[in-house]
Amino acid sequence: MAQIRLKNISKRWNNFVGVDNFNLDIADREFLVLLGPSGCGKTTTMRMIAGLEDITEGEIWIGDRMVNKLEPKDRDISMVFQSYGLYPNMTVYENIRFPLKVRKVPQDQHHERVMKAAAMVELEPFLERRPAALSGGQRQRVALARAIVREPNAFLMDEPLSNLDAKLRVSTRAQIKNLHHTLKTTTIYVTHDQIEAMTLADRVVVMNKGLVQQVGTPMEIYDRPANTFVAGFIGSPAMNLVPGSVENGVFTAQGIRIEGLPSTTKGPVTLGFRAEDATLAQGQGQIEAPIYSVELLGEATMLSMRVAGELVSIKVAKDYRAEIGETAAIAIPAAACHLFDQSTGTRIGA
Structure with a gap:
C-alpha cells in the first residue's frame, strides 16, 4: 500500500x-x-x-x-x-x-x-x-x-x-x-x-x-x-484571456462583443476562450480584427489577432489562407466562454 x-x-x-x-x-x-x-x-x-x-x-x-x-x-x-x-x-x-x-x-x-x-x-x-x-x-x-x-x-x-x-x-x-x-x-x-x-x-x-x-x-x-493563472498555463496554446466588462449578459471590449452570457454577472471581468472553440464567422462575428500572424501547424492553421490589447489565438482549417493585416471575423459561442474576476483572477460561476 x-x-x-x-x-x-x-x-x-x-x-x-x-x-x-x-x-x-x-x-x-x-x-x-x-x-x-x-x-x-x-x-x-x-x-x-x-x-x-x-x-x-x-x-x-x-x-x-x-x-x-x-x-x-x-x-x-x-x-x-x-x-x-x-x-x-x-x-x-x-x-x-x-x-x-x-x-x-x-x-x-x-x-x-x-x-x-x-x-x-x-x-x-x-x-x-x-x-x-x-x-x-x-x-x-x-x-x-x-x-x-x-x-x-x-x-x-x-x-x-x-x-x-x-x-x-x-x-x-x-x-x-x-x-x-x-x-x-x-x-x-x-x-x-x-x-x-x-x-x-x-x-x-x-x-x-x-x-x-x-x-x-x-x-x-x-x-x-x-x-x-491555470487558464493561462494549461493548453497549447493557452486559453485566450481578454479584459472587458459584462452588462446584461453581454461582454464587451475593444473589437469584441459576445451575447448570451450569464446575466447575474456584471462589471469588470476577464473573458477566457480556447483557440479551438472559435471558428471563422459567416458574416459578422463576435471578433473582427486584423490578422497579426498566420501559422500552419499541419493539422490546423493558427491565426493570431490583437484584441483589446491582448494577442489571441484562433485555430481554423489547415487549408485556410489569408494575409497578415486582412480583417477576419471570428465566431465564439457563449457556451464556450469562461469568466474570471478581474481583480482576483478567480473563476466566476460553477
Missing part, C-alpha cells in the same frame, strides 16, 4: 516561502503530476517527500508511516532525476544492478531482476555498454530501469524528459505511461511541461509561488480552470 499523504507541509528559508501549507492525499497506484513554472515549489515538494529536503512544518505519510524523520533510503521510494546520475565507469547492467547491491538484496535475485527491468525499457542490447556510448534517451531509460529494479512503494520523477529532444520526449513519455500501467506503482512526476501533465496524469496539481492553484483530472483543469 503506497498511499502518500501530505498534511499542511510548508518549506521556508528565513523569509522566503518555497511551499505554503500543502495538503494532498495521493491514492495508491495513482500517477500524480506536480505542474507549474520554475520556482513554483513543485521540486521542493518532491524533495520533501523523498527526504532530500527537511520540511519546516507539517507531516508526510507513506502508507501507514509518518516519514518526517526517516532517511531517504528508509522511505522505500525510487527517484528518477533530470540529470541521469549514472556511474560512468559501470556498464548499463551494473548501473541497473547497483541499487540491489546497496540494499543487500540476495545475490541470486540480481540477474533476474536486472534483466526484467532492462526488458521493460528495451535495453537488452545495451547492457555491456557504458553510459558514454549511449544516447540521451538510452541513458534516461537506464535511469528508469535502475528505479524499477528496486521494486519500490513509489516512484518520484523530477523532470525526467527535459534533457531529451522533441521526438525522444514523445517516445519516452509513452514508455513511462506504459510502465505505470504495467507496474501499477504510485508515481509523483514533476514537470513544467503541460503537455506531459495532460498526457501522463491521473490527476494534476497546478502550483504557483508555493501555493496549490488547482487539483483535478487533466480534463477538469483544461475545461474548468479555477483561475486565470
Whole structure:
C-alpha cells in the first residue's frame, strides 16, 4: 500500500516561502503530476517527500508511516532525476544492478531482476555498454530501469524528459505511461511541461509561488480552470484571456462583443476562450480584427489577432489562407466562454 499523504507541509528559508501549507492525499497506484513554472515549489515538494529536503512544518505519510524523520533510503521510494546520475565507469547492467547491491538484496535475485527491468525499457542490447556510448534517451531509460529494479512503494520523477529532444520526449513519455500501467506503482512526476501533465496524469496539481492553484483530472483543469493563472498555463496554446466588462449578459471590449452570457454577472471581468472553440464567422462575428500572424501547424492553421490589447489565438482549417493585416471575423459561442474576476483572477460561476 503506497498511499502518500501530505498534511499542511510548508518549506521556508528565513523569509522566503518555497511551499505554503500543502495538503494532498495521493491514492495508491495513482500517477500524480506536480505542474507549474520554475520556482513554483513543485521540486521542493518532491524533495520533501523523498527526504532530500527537511520540511519546516507539517507531516508526510507513506502508507501507514509518518516519514518526517526517516532517511531517504528508509522511505522505500525510487527517484528518477533530470540529470541521469549514472556511474560512468559501470556498464548499463551494473548501473541497473547497483541499487540491489546497496540494499543487500540476495545475490541470486540480481540477474533476474536486472534483466526484467532492462526488458521493460528495451535495453537488452545495451547492457555491456557504458553510459558514454549511449544516447540521451538510452541513458534516461537506464535511469528508469535502475528505479524499477528496486521494486519500490513509489516512484518520484523530477523532470525526467527535459534533457531529451522533441521526438525522444514523445517516445519516452509513452514508455513511462506504459510502465505505470504495467507496474501499477504510485508515481509523483514533476514537470513544467503541460503537455506531459495532460498526457501522463491521473490527476494534476497546478502550483504557483508555493501555493496549490488547482487539483483535478487533466480534463477538469483544461475545461474548468479555477483561475486565470491555470487558464493561462494549461493548453497549447493557452486559453485566450481578454479584459472587458459584462452588462446584461453581454461582454464587451475593444473589437469584441459576445451575447448570451450569464446575466447575474456584471462589471469588470476577464473573458477566457480556447483557440479551438472559435471558428471563422459567416458574416459578422463576435471578433473582427486584423490578422497579426498566420501559422500552419499541419493539422490546423493558427491565426493570431490583437484584441483589446491582448494577442489571441484562433485555430481554423489547415487549408485556410489569408494575409497578415486582412480583417477576419471570428465566431465564439457563449457556451464556450469562461469568466474570471478581474481583480482576483478567480473563476466566476460553477
